[in-house]
Amino acid sequence: MSILEVQDVSIAYLIGDFKEIGLKEYVLRKIRHDYHVTEFWADRHVSFALERGEMLGIIGANGAGKSTLLKVISGIMEPTEGSVRREGTIAALLELGSGFDGELTVRENTYLRGAMLGYTREFMNDTYESIIDFAELKEFEDRPFKQLSSGMKSRLAFSIASLVRPDILILDEVLSVGDGAFRAKSEEKMKEIIRGGATTILVSHSLNQVRDLCDKVLWLHRGEQIAFGDDVQGICDRYEAFLAGKETISGDKNAPE
Numbered sequence: 536m537s538i539l540e541v542q543d544v545s546i547a548y549l550i551g552d553f554k555e556i557g558l559k560e561y562v563l564r565k566i567r568h569d570y571h572v573t574e575f576w577a578d579r580h581v582s583f584a585l586e587r588g589e590m591l592g593i594i595g596a597n598g599a600g601k602s603t604l605l606k607v608i609s610g611i612m613e614p615t616e617g618s619v620r621r622e623g624t625i626a627a628l629l630e631l632g633s634g635f636d637g638e639l640t641v642r643e644n645t646y647l648r649g650a651m652l653g654y655t656r657e658f659m660n661d662t663y664e665s666i667i668d669f670a671e672l673k674e675f676e677d678r679p680f681k682q683l684s685s686g687m688k689s690r691l692a693f694s695i696a697s698l699v700r701p702d703i704l705i706l707d708e709v710l711s712v713g714d715g716a717f718r719a720k721s722e723e724k725m726k727e728i729i730r731g732g733a734t735t736i737l738v739s740h741s742l743n744q745v746r747d748l749c750d751k752v753l754w755l756h757r758g759e760q761i762a763f764g765d766d767v768q769g770i771c772d773r774y775e776a777f778l779a780g781k782e783t784i785s786g787d788k789n790a791p792e
Contacts, residue, residue: 537620538734539608539703544617546603546758577603577759578758581616585751587702590735592745594774596756601738602707604755608736609705623702628693637681641672641691644680648695662698669724670694671717674729676768685759697724704728704735722748742771756784 550573578600585591593601606612608619609627634651635644645666649659667676671692675683683691706725725748729735739745744765745752753769754761760772761784776782 538587538622539585539619540581540618541581541604541608542618542620544578544604544607544614544619545576545788546600546607546612547615548575548577549573550575554579564788568622576615576758578607578755579760581753581755582617582758583753583760584764585734585736585749587734588729588732589751590737590749592749592752593736593738593755594740594742594752594771595761596743596778599755600758601755605705605707605736605738612634621703624695625703625705626701627705628696628707635680635688635692637679640677641667641680641683642676645676645691648692652695652698654698666691666698667696669697671722693721697721697728698730700728701733704733706735707738708740742775746771 554671581600581604583591593604597600603612605627607614609625610619610621611627621649626664634648639647642663645663646656646659650656667673670687670693671685672683672687674689675687680688704725706783722744725737737745737749747769749762751765752767753763754770754774762773764770773782777784
């Protein structure tokens with residue numbers, strides 16, 4: 536049985552003009568039946584399944600619906616249509632730089648983030664040094680967090696989160712943090728987690744990263760599923776040709792596995 540099944544998932548946002556008109560005008564328009572709401576479909580009819588230990592790469596241009604789909608898979612949002620079935624624990628690294636307190640030190644934020652992820656104080660005491668060393672922030676641990684660059688903040692968040700040993704791991708552009716050396720180190724860390732049996736979903740604009748790490752790929756375009764399958768090289772080549780203007784989207788929803 537698959538550890539993750541996404542079945543005909545569609546996700547719609549309701550878009551209205553409440554922010555522009557204010558509360559009073561909103562109430563009046565509702566009374567007059569003159570308040571208009573439109574639907575924006577971020578994803579339409581997405582379906583795929585993953586087995587334990589598989590790694591899926593999700594590709595597509597900005598606005599393709601990738602991040603919205605990840606939020607539904609992780610349980611942050613509910614799909615408008617369709618269903619998601621998950622087995623085991625799930626960890627989602629969607630916005631690495633969020634959830635920190637800029638006034639606290641790097642050390643204090645490390646313990647705070649660990650507590651938010653459910654780690655015990657004892658566990659954090661045992662692993663704190665390895666977290667800081669992996670993030671390459673030894674010289675900054677007593678500085679206010681707000682003084683760090685965005686790359687340094689993401690490195691710390693990744694280092695803390697990579698301690699997780701979930702059944703399903705979701706990564707949204709998190710392997711692009713830091714310089715080339717840190718990216719290579721973070722990729723190796725993810726490979727270690729995957730070798731431990733985690734089913735992983737990676738969103739990345741780096742096709743080389745998807746080719747090197749993933750054994751399945753899902754291509755989204757403006758919310759539509761263009762291709763899904765284990766021909767990672769072939770689907771990535773098609774997507775690359777599409778970006779270069781050498782291929783048009785034919786409407787093929789599912790590549791043969």
